[in-house]
Amino acid sequence: MISGDPWEFDDTARVDSLLVDACLRFGDAPALLGGGVEVSFEQFLTWARTIASMLTTTGTEPGTAVALLVGNRPGDIVAQLGLWLAGCTVVPLNRALPPTAIQRVLRRSGARRIVSAEGALPSTWADHHLSRMVCVHEGLRVVEVDGPAVPVTVRRDTALVAFSSGSTSEPKAIELSHAAFANKLLAIQSVLRFLPHQRALQVLQLNFTFGQWTSLLTLLTGGVLELLPAFSPGQVNTRLARGDVDRVAVVPTMLRMLLRRGEPGPVPDATGRAGVGPGLWIAGGEPLSVGLGRKVRQRFPGSSITDVYGLSETSTSDLILRAEDHAEGAGTIGTPSPGVSCRIDAPAGEAGEILIRTPFLMSGYLSSEEATRRAAPDGWFRTGDVGRIRPDGRVELVGREKTMISRGAVKVSPLEIESAYAGNPSWTDCLAVGVPDEILGERIHLLIAQQGAPPDPEELRRWGKAHLEPGKIPDSFHVVDHLPLGETGKVDRRAAAVLVRGTAA
Incomplete structure (x- = not known):
């Protein structure tokens, strides 16, 4: 087990109170920018x-x-x-x-x-x-x-x-x-040290807890939050070229998309200076590979990178790889943040499920007491992710225990996609799997078992747009005679993934 610094939890803390205090302290300083409006x-x-x-x-x-x-x-x-x-x-x-x-x-x-x-x-x-x-x-x-x-x-x-x-x-x-989230914001601040008047460019949507905490912490510390309606590689690169952005929170997929624009090497700004980027990239939501981190530092040599790992259930950011430790700890998710303990459900040195003990735990799942109990039956939250603790005390992600698909940092349940498509009586027998992709991490493939004339791919996409969030619509469709089954007669997701890879190759 490894633990972060001790944290004195304040039961009376509230996020709204912290925001009001910040507004009173910073007065006429700029707080919010976006759409031509300054507040x-x-x-x-x-x-x-x-x-x-x-x-x-x-x-x-x-x-x-x-x-x-x-x-x-x-x-x-x-x-x-x-x-x-x-x-x-x-x-x-x-x-x-x-x-x-x-x-x-x-x-x-x-x-x-x-x-x-x-x-x-x-x-x-x-x-x-x-x-x-x-x-x-x-x-x-x-x-x-x-x-x-x-x-x-x-x-x-x-x-x-x-x-x-x-x-x-x-x-x-x-x-x-309020108490859990407010205390977690203060705990993150004790590690990352946001400063007054620093400018944060927000490209993450606010329904994403990653976007929530990075926005709120910027404001609580007297920073300027500049909001972009949506992520656009060209728009972000153009905005960074002005050289006045202190940090950007991103998922690694966004970094891969930024790196695809232009030629390799530093990107000059309007004055010809190389490596114009934010002072700090905060990466989270999906694994940040060693190679991707290296490419980002080469393209934006004036920037540093912090990697965070956490879940909405634990108020985010359970482990943090600090910017000053990135060169040594690249490829890991760092060490526990203050108040958090982490252990691996496996013998020492081996890979197993990552378990988190934290005072910042959710109050529970709405209308699901049983799911809440299963999530942390003994006080340790079961993340569903697999990792190992390295000899240097940093945690390395190995994979996912569950069958979740991670597409562009959006964790997608295959059952959610299958349920959406099963709403059409013509496609009740279907199976969603993830296939590795160098840009999105994984792409979503849907197998549909159907005899006779195959469904129109455009019709399948229209159905997805009408019943799923944009990031959960399958990227590819495969019509098969029957879904692959395992020895027990259940559908075999691993065999389905192998089949899809062979088709997509």
Whole structure:
């Protein structure tokens, strides 16, 4: 077992209180940038308090879960604080989700209202989910959701309901308390040391807990959070060329996409200087290989890299490979962050499941006490990832115990994809597997067992777009006579992956 530095847990800590304190301390300094808008800390707090008042006036009850439509805009962060000040739990909801995914998030979280702080709701799904518009005022929209009441109750101290794919067909709804998340933010700060007035370029979506903690910690420490609506390699490279970005949080897939643009070697900026990049890359969400880290440092020699590993259930960032240790620890996920202990469920020196003991653990999975008990039956959270502890005390990821597919840092449950396609009676017999890919980590392949005329690939893609999030739509489809079976008669995912690799080769 290895452990991080001791941490004195403050049971009274709250994320909204930390944000309010930051706004009061930093006053007229810039806090948020995006879409041509600049918001100071003072304006941030005033705007958030106005939203909180409007929510209360329109009957949004404290202690309830409210879905917040996010698209990486300044108003998204402001509305999040406004919801907290109104006593609500925030359920970040990506505005790019298709209708069925929206329904799933609302159903699993119990959210009966949706809030949008900037602009109209997406026309692609709004009309299918609204019973009436509750409020429209200065960009703020509050709407009620159609359908019967959902018997889901969140704890009053829950800050966020995050979603993470598991071994079931639907992602689990994770409750993170204010105390757990606030303490974890402070613990990460004790390691990474964000500074006032540093500029962070945010390309991760705010429904991703990685995007949440990097955004919030920037603001808590008086930094400037510059939001991009979506990741674009060309736009990011152009923005970095100005030379004033202190850090960017990314998944390794984004780094691979950045490196594919242009010729190998340092990228000159407008003045001809080489290696223009952020001061710090914060990589997480999927493994960062030694080779990729090396290429990033060669392309952006003025930048350093920190690698983080964690789960939404543990408030993220359980292990951190600090920038100053990257050369020596490349290829590992570092050592436990403060307050966290890590052990491997295997004999010393061997690979096994990574187990985490942490005071920052989730309150539980919503409406699933049994799943919550199984996650940490003895106080150690079972991550489902396989690793080993090196002689130098750093942890090295070996693989995944579960059958999850990791596509561009999005962990996808094969059962979720299979369930979506099985909704069409023509494709009830299907199997999703991941195949290694040098850009995305893995690509999603779907095998469909069907006799007679094969389905139209475009029809299959249209079905995926209508029933799955964008990152979970299969990349390739394979029509087979029957799905491969193991000796016990169950489908054999390993054999299916081998079959797909042979077809794709």
